[in-house]
Amino acid sequence: MEFRPLRAFVEVVRQGGFSQAAKTLFATQPTVSKAVKQLEEEIGLPLLDRIGHRATLTAAGEVVYRRGVKLLAERDDLLAELAEIRGLKRGVLRLGLPPVGSSVLFAPLFALYARRYPGIEVRLVEHGSDQLEESLRAGDIDFAGMLVPTAEEFDYAVMRHEPLVALLPAAHPLAGRESISLAALRDTPFISFEAGFSLHRIILEASRRAGFEPDIVARTSQIDFMVELVGAGLGAAFLPRIVAEQRRNPALRLVPLDEPGTEWIMTMAWRRGAYLSAAAQAWLALVKETRGA
Template sequence: MELRNLRAFVEVVRRGGFTEASKIVLTTQSAVSKSVKLLEEELDLKLLDRIGTKSALTAAGEIVFRRAVKMLAERDDLMAELDALRGLRRGSLRVGLPAVGSDALFAPIFSAFRGRYPGIDIQLIEGGSRHLEDALRAGEVEIAGLIQPISPDFDSALVRHDPILAICAADHPLAGQTEVALEDLAEEPFILFDAGFTMHGLLIEACKRHGFTPKVIASSSQISFMLKLAAGGLGITFMPQLIAEMNAHESIGRIGLADRDIAWGMTLAWRRGAFLSRAAEAWLQLAASMGVCAAPADGAVKPPPR
């Protein structure tokens, strides 16, 4: 059973089609289709039920997908362990970072890491926390920036813990207040991050705890767009304090939330029990030495060679 055929099949399932999968595995759509067909022929089972341009997993396909994800993750662990034998003169590091806060929190690490280890190729994946959790479990990335709370499947080091602020138009009646109770916003239209972002679920759950379901008029992954909608008076949006301060403007007002439990906690996370490449260890140690994250627990990460 060839791993490249398994990889093609997994990406077809995860990306929702052959075209998107071909962009991930860097080949043609016809080559991806052929790989899946070869896998089906080898197993003598139909894995995908093709309906027009859509594909759905068969019962056999669900089993193969679940096992294939684990097999590919093991393969990546194997390659990472072999890379460790080569030191840090060459190799690769796969990092997943969220769209929110990465420019401020992680850009300095990229620059410092590149200067210290020029032979290491850094491959970056961006997305919401839920997407990055899936990528971390599947072994597509070794380290990911995840928002708390995180799954017990992962070890982590805290990067930053920020209160979440309500953002409204500068002429909104609430704009002059320093603090507001979440329930006082129950009649306001909300502008939230997309459902793939942890902050979306965090705000929805917080509203339910305070006795109401928010009226969400827009969801987006674009910070600047959300802030412009709020500045235009279309509704209230919510940002971690770091992001709100970076995007301070006279057209918007920033208001603290009375509920201090509504907070944004950024971590660097990795699969619990997985082998970390020397490059990943070096990344975490460098981040800790730069004060970007807390030092990992003793024994979790070995000091990298200099």
């Protein structure tokens, strides 16, 4: 099986269509369509069910996509390792970081790495944890900052344990408490992160364990906007203590969240058994050297 048609097929699925895949691959749409057709002929089964301008995965397509993502990641590992053997002088580190906590935990580490290894190009992407996990699984990045991963295919180093705090408007009747449970806030609207963020899932699952479905009045990926919404009296939000402390505001109060199963444990994760380039190994060594410092 050739990798070019497989990569074209994987990108069509990832990007949701042939035209977007063509842009990602720097190819024309007919070229991408031809490559996918070639792969289907080689396999002997249709991989996409084409309905008008939409294309959905067939049963065979789901198998080929799942396996293909891993094959392409392994191929990239092979090429990277061979490049190292040939005496690669300059490297590339591909990092995926979440918006929540990156400025506190990873910016100093990032700066230290750049000073130590000025010849290494750092390619940085920023997404919620769910998307970072998919990018890491696909081999698009070397490391991802994410909450403790549940998949056994990842190894990780714990960077920080932090409790969550509730951000309440200063005028909220419970803003003076020393700590608060989610059940006590069941009648308060919640301001949440987008669905792709682990904190959204943590709060949603904990609320359901407490016996209620939260009234989410706003979703955002921007911490500062979330804080402003709380300060304007729209509702309550939840952040790791280390992040919330940086955003104290006279219009809001920080109240420790007393709720089991809501601790924020940030890790630096990588694919178990994956090849790590010299640049990636240097990053991992720095993570282990400085974590908890």
